[in-house]
Amino acid sequence: MxxxxxPVDGSAEGQNELQRMIDEATPGDVLTIPSGHYTGxxxxxKPITLKGNGEVVVQGNNLDVVVYxxxxxxTLEGLTIEHQSKDKDTMAVLVEGDGHQLTGLTVQTxxxxxxxxxxxxxxxxxxxxxxxxxxxRKDRQNGIDLFGSHDNVIxxxxxxxxxxxxxxxxxxxxxxxxxxxxxSRYGYHLMFTEGTRLTENISEQNVTGAMVMxxxxxxxxHNQFRKQLKHVFAQGLLLYDVLHAxxxxxxIHANLVGIFIQDSQENKxxxxxxxxxxxxxxxxxAKDNHIYENQFVANVVxxxxxxxxxxxxxxxxxxxxxxxxxxxxxRSDIPYRADPFFxxxxxxxxxxxxxxxxxxxxxxxxxxxxDTSLWLEDAAPRKHPVLDMDESSQSVSIGLLAFSALLxxxxxxxxxxxxxxxxxx
Amino acid sequence: xxERILKVKGLEKKYQSKTVVYPIDFQLNSGEILALCGGxxxxxxxxxxxxxxxVEPSQGNITxxxxxxxxxxxxxxxKIGYMPDHFSLDASLSVRELLNYYAQLKKVPKEETAGIxxxxxxxxxxxxxxxxxxxxxRQRFMFAQAMLGSPQLLILDEPTNGLDPxxxxxxxxxxxxxxxxxxxIIFSTHQLDIAESAADQVIFLHEGQVLESGELDRLKQxxxxxxxxxxxxxxFFRA
Amino acid sequence: xxxxxxxxxxxxxxFRNPWAYSFLGIFTLxxxxxxxxxxxxxxxxxxxxxxxxxLMNLILYLLPLMTLLLGALSITSEKEDGRWHLLSxxxxxxxxxxxGKYAGMFIVxxxxxxxxxxxxxLIGSFLGQGLSLETLLWIFVFSxxxxxxxxxxxxxxxxxxxxxxxxxxxxVGVWFLLVLAWPILLIAVLSLFPYASIQPTLEILVxxxxxxxxxxxxxxxxxxxxxxxxxxxEWIEWFHQPFGVLFLVAVSMLWVLGSVGLTIWKWERKRxxx
Numbered sequence: 001m002x003x004x005x006x007p008v009d010g011s012a013e014g015q016n017e018l019q020r021m022i023d024e025a026t027p028g029d030v031l032t033i034p035s036g037h038y039t040g041x042x043x044x045x046k047p048i049t050l051k052g053n054g055e056v057v058v059q060g061n062n063l064d065v066v067v068y069x070x071x072x073x074x075t076l077e078g079l080t081i082e083h084q085s086k087d088k089d090t091m092a093v094l095v096e097g098d099g100h101q102l103t104g105l106t107v108q109t110x111x112x113x114x115x116x117x118x119x120x121x122x123x124x125x126x127x128x129x130x131x132x133x134x135x136x137r138k139d140r141q142n143g144i145d146l147f148g149s150h151d152n153v154i155x156x157x158x159x160x161x162x163x164x165x166x167x168x169x170x171x172x173x174x175x176x177x178x179x180x181x182x183x184s185r186y187g188y189h190l191m192f193t194e195g196t197r198l199t200e201n202i203s204e205q206n207v208t209g210a211m212v213m214x215x216x217x218x219x220x221x222h223n224q225f226r227k228q229l230k231h232v233f234a235q236g237l238l239l240y241d242v243l244h245a246x247x248x249x250x251x252i253h254a255n256l257v258g259i260f261i262q263d264s265q266e267n268k269x270x271x272x273x274x275x276x277x278x279x280x281x282x283x284x285x286a287k288d289n290h291i292y293e294n295q296f297v298a299n300v301v302x303x304x305x306x307x308x309x310x311x312x313x314x315x316x317x318x319x320x321x322x323x324x325x326x327x328x329x330x331r332s333d334i335p336y337r338a339d340p341f342f343x344x345x346x347x348x349x350x351x352x353x354x355x356x357x358x359x360x361x362x363x364x365x366x367x368x369x370x371d372t373s374l375w376l377e378d379a380a381p382r383k384h385p386v387l388d389m390d391e392s393s394q395s396v397s398i399g400l401l402a403f404s405a406l407l408x409x410x411x412x413x414x415x416x417x418x419x420x421x422x423x424x425x
Numbered sequence: 426x427x428e429r430i431l432k433v434k435g436l437e438k439k440y441q442s443k444t445v446v447y448p449i450d451f452q453l454n455s456g457e458i459l460a461l462c463g464g465x466x467x468x469x470x471x472x473x474x475x476x477x478x479x480v481e482p483s484q485g486n487i488t489x490x491x492x493x494x495x496x497x498x499x500x501x502x503x504k505i506g507y508m509p510d511h512f513s514l515d516a517s518l519s520v521r522e523l524l525n526y527y528a529q530l531k532k533v534p535k536e537e538t539a540g541i542x543x544x545x546x547x548x549x550x551x552x553x554x555x556x557x558x559x560x561x562x563r564q565r566f567m568f569a570q571a572m573l574g575s576p577q578l579l580i581l582d583e584p585t586n587g588l589d590p591x592x593x594x595x596x597x598x599x600x601x602x603x604x605x606x607x608x609x610i611i612f613s614t615h616q617l618d619i620a621e622s623a624a625d626q627v628i629f630l631h632e633g634q635v636l637e638s639g640e641l642d643r644l645k646q647x648x649x650x651x652x653x654x655x656x657x658x659x660x661f662f663r664a
Numbered sequence: 665x666x667x668x669x670x671x672x673x674x675x676x677x678x679f680r681n682p683w684a685y686s687f688l689g690i691f692t693l694x695x696x697x698x699x700x701x702x703x704x705x706x707x708x709x710x711x712x713x714x715x716x717x718x719l720m721n722l723i724l725y726l727l728p729l730m731t732l733l734l735g736a737l738s739i740t741s742e743k744e745d746g747r748w749h750l751l752s753x754x755x756x757x758x759x760x761x762x763x764g765k766y767a768g769m770f771i772v773x774x775x776x777x778x779x780x781x782x783x784x785x786l787i788g789s790f791l792g793q794g795l796s797l798e799t800l801l802w803i804f805v806f807s808x809x810x811x812x813x814x815x816x817x818x819x820x821x822x823x824x825x826x827x828x829x830x831x832x833x834x835x836v837g838v839w840f841l842l843v844l845a846w847p848i849l850l851i852a853v854l855s856l857f858p859y860a861s862i863q864p865t866l867e868i869l870v871x872x873x874x875x876x877x878x879x880x881x882x883x884x885x886x887x888x889x890x891x892x893x894x895x896x897x898e899w900i901e902w903f904h905q906p907f908g909v910l911f912l913v914a915v916s917m918l919w920v921l922g923s924v925g926l927t928i929w930k931w932e933r934k935r936x937x938x
Contacts, residue, residue: 350894351862404800507750511746
């Protein structure tokens with residue numbers, strides 16, 4: 001890799017001090033770096049451990065890569081890496097080789113955070129990665145970026161203000177768990193991966209919580225995808241061209257679209273809690289998926305689907321469904337169906353989306369029931385919620401009480417004033 | 426002492442091609458009472474509405490105390506009190522509430538309303554809702570609202586319609602009193618005995634045209650002291 | 665001053681009218697439904713939730729119709745019953761009269777919705793049912809705006825109608841057109857238009873339908889603007905700027921002033937044409 005060496009404003013000793021220590025170490029050494037500011041680029045080409053003692057800051061100004069790991073078995077611990085660059089396609093940390101451990105790093109980057117290229121069996125844990133909040137999303141790069149890297153563990157990282165939080169492409173059997181991504185484009189972005197386990201992560205206030213595309217055998221479970229709202233394409237979880245995924249026990253709350261499933265087959269989606277989204281689940285050309293025991297609560301619209309009648313949808317709880325259970329099996333004998341009417345119109349002419357929840361539109365849907373055999377249908381929806389909702393604590397609101405009382409007093413006064421016949425002169 | 430209050434000159438009303446009131450002239454001094462007499466469709470009501478400013482004349486002009494409606498309708502309106510023949514008031518209000526409401530719109534102090542209610546004998550029912558009143562009482566109420574603010578000219582459309590004999594007599598007494606207070610009154614009636622007992626001037630109308638008009642005394646002389654009823658019959662058959 | 669007298673009288677009449685109480689009953693039932701709608705996890709980022717969405721929908725069915733009927737019939741009956749006849753001999757301007765009627769009916773309608781929301785809010789705050797102050801406030805603002813705009817339309821219908829029957833028919837017709845038929849009508853008609861002209865047409869037509877105007881803009885400021893999709897991205901961003909807010913306030917004011925102004929003009933023109 002070609003590296004640019006540009007002068008930085010650090011002291012002359014600081015400039016090469018760290019690299020000199022690394023160059024002088026022998027494989028297997030544990031180097032404890034005294035606190036201070038060091039300038040990159042740093043290249044590590046032997047299996048050693050670098051531990052920060054106190055505040056160890058490695059700075060790079062307009063470098064292609066600030067810290068470059070070009071060997072196996074390297075451990076980085078407790079370092080701060082500051083990467084300033086005008087070019088977003090540059091990297092704070094580039095990792096090649098296998099069996100690394102990067103832990104407790106603080107990365108502030110104008111480009112990529114931690115990049116793995118053909119790097120396997122490594123652990124990227126408990127790092128904090130922050131992009132440049134002043135740049136627009138499209139002018140940032142990914143927090144953790146894997147390409148052709150297998151069997152890695154990415155755990156407990158805290159990522160914000162980047163492009164995609166954790167990005168995986170053509171990588172297999174990686175574990176992504178317990179991470180948090182906020183204020184970025186996609187929280188977790190899987191492209192053409194196999195056997196990825198995306199578990200117990202949090203994504204908040206990104207455009208999309210988890211974007212899963214062209215993957216095989218993905219597990220998405222126990223994640224929380226929340227508040228993906230502030231974008232016209234916002235969604236909690238997107239499955240596109242996905243085969244054999246298991247999506248379960250996720251909390252998908254307050255997104256523009258909770259789950260969007262397109263051109264995906266033979267996935268199992270169960271026991272998720274999809275709540276308070278504008279649209280709970282949206283399906284387009286999805287077939288042979290098993291969707292069961294999910295809970296759809298307090299979504300403005302529970303489900304929209306087109307060309308998605310051939311899925312096994314059953315025993316979900318839909319709070320807007322008027323069910324009827326005659327045989328006492330806790331399942332409604334009236335199926336739940338998602339009317340594709342509005343969705344179809346909008347697919348053809350997106351401008352008509354302005355009629356979302358227009359009273360005339362809902363009125364129309366109710367009187368024009370077209371051929372329901374082509375609709376997404378839950379044949380035996382549950383009568384009662386599957387899972388306990390974790391309601392946020394609802395205390396008596398003084399403001400609400402006061403405002404309501406005020407309204408009531410006002411109306412009483414007016415009614416009294418108007419309605420009462422005054423008999424006194 | 427007596428001044429011209431109402432001047433009507435060449436007043437005419439046409440609806441499309443149909444003439445309802447043919448050109449008519451008359452005048453009224455302060456403290457005078459004029460009765461418009463005639464049957465249904467004679468044009469009495471239309472003339473009164475034109476004077477009240479509700480209906481726009483097709484021709485001619487009306488001056489009240491030197492003011493025309495077109496020139497200053499607010500002042501014009503302050504000089505008149507109008508009693509319509511057909512009405513339906515907000516039935517749910519009490520008599521007093523309703524009169525107070527009209528008094529407020531005429532900027533008449535509330536205290537005055539009690540006296541007026543007393544004058545038309547509605548004090549006892551002042552807290553009753555308007556719709557519980559008999560036809561005669563409603564008629565008296567409408568008379569009361571016209572009197573609010575002692576306007577210089579009272580315009581009364583069939584004021585005695587539906588009144589019992591007692592109140593008919595009272596009506597005549599009241600307008601005689603108002604006359605003494607120097608108010609002028611123009612009213613329409615098909616009850617000629619009322620006109621005879623109250624009016625200074627009389628105009629007989631038939632199908633929009635004046636059959637006869639003049640001061641009551643002069644007419645009496647002219648027609649050998651006939652009653653107005655007899656006079657009207659004669660004029661009517663001649664017409 | 666005269667307007668104030670007319671207004672006070674209108675308030676009195678409003679609450680001696682059985683209509684007012686039936687509306688009060690229906691509206692209270694409707695607003696109590698906000699205690700039943702499950703609100704789910706609440707996000708601090710937006711107030712556009714199932715509760716607000718569903719309530720807005722329900723209110724849009726009822727409140728414009730209520731306002732149109734109450735407003736139009738009240739104005740027409742003044743003429744039909746001859747009360748205006750009498751009043752027009754008073755030193756009272758058409759301006760004061762219509763403004764007074766409008767203000768009085770606005771207060772009556774506001775009192776009706778205040779009762780419904782107040783009662784529901786009070787019950788809600790004791791039940792701790794997840795109803796928030798913000799939700800109630802926004803729904804209240806939403807309803808007030810509907811009343812303001814539709815009342816303008818109502819008085820105009822009242823002034824233009826010859827009798828109650830006509831006022832009733834026109835009111836129901838206008839409600840049907842603006843609330844129920846609007847989307848399907850536009851979808852049907854605009855489908856014949858060149859594709860590129862559909863969205864600009866829709867964006868302009870929003871300002872010509874008070875129901876849509878209020879619905880879309882309250883949704884927008886509740887934080888739900890993105891639901892209208894990528895096509896409206898820039899449009900929505902624009903309305904989030906201070907100038908956008910100002911523009912909306914101006915359009916709403918134009919609606920009220922325009923319709924009330926036209927009513928006064930019409931009323932005045934008919935003053936002496938019986």
